[in-house]
Amino acid sequence: MKLFRLSVISSLLCAACFGGFLFWTSQQVQQIESKVKNERRDIASVSEHIRMLKAEWDYLNAPERLEKLASQYLGMVPSAPKNLSTDFTPIPEELPSMEDASALTASGAIEDDSPQLTDLLPELASMQGGQAKQ
Secondary structure, eight states, X not given: OHHHHHHHHHHHHHHXXXXXXXXXXXXXXXXXXXXXXXXXXXXXXXXXXXXXXXXXXXXXXXXXXXXXXXXIXXXXXXXXXXXXXXXXXXXXXSOOOHHHHHHHHHHTSSOOOSOOHHHHHHHHHHHHTSOXXX
């Protein structure tokens, strides 16, 4: 009889422990579900805000609107076809080297009224606070 009471008490104690653990687990699940629900609501709100910002960005960057504002406030107008060049032969394939440019300038093939780099080195050095090599 004593064994019967001991098994009943231990069974009730185990059932109470398992019941308490089950209650604690269900409370944890409800808290996590509440957090997930709040996060989903926040994500939906941010997504809606992003959608509105994209729509506003598209409106603000519409080419027609920018063209109108540029002409109204900056005095800019679209280029006329007569201002566009189709002859690209004057544009060299590659820039001449410094030696070639110096030789062309020295021979008089190119008139150069701008100051030479070597003339500007002392001025650059004083601006930088150091000495430039000549």
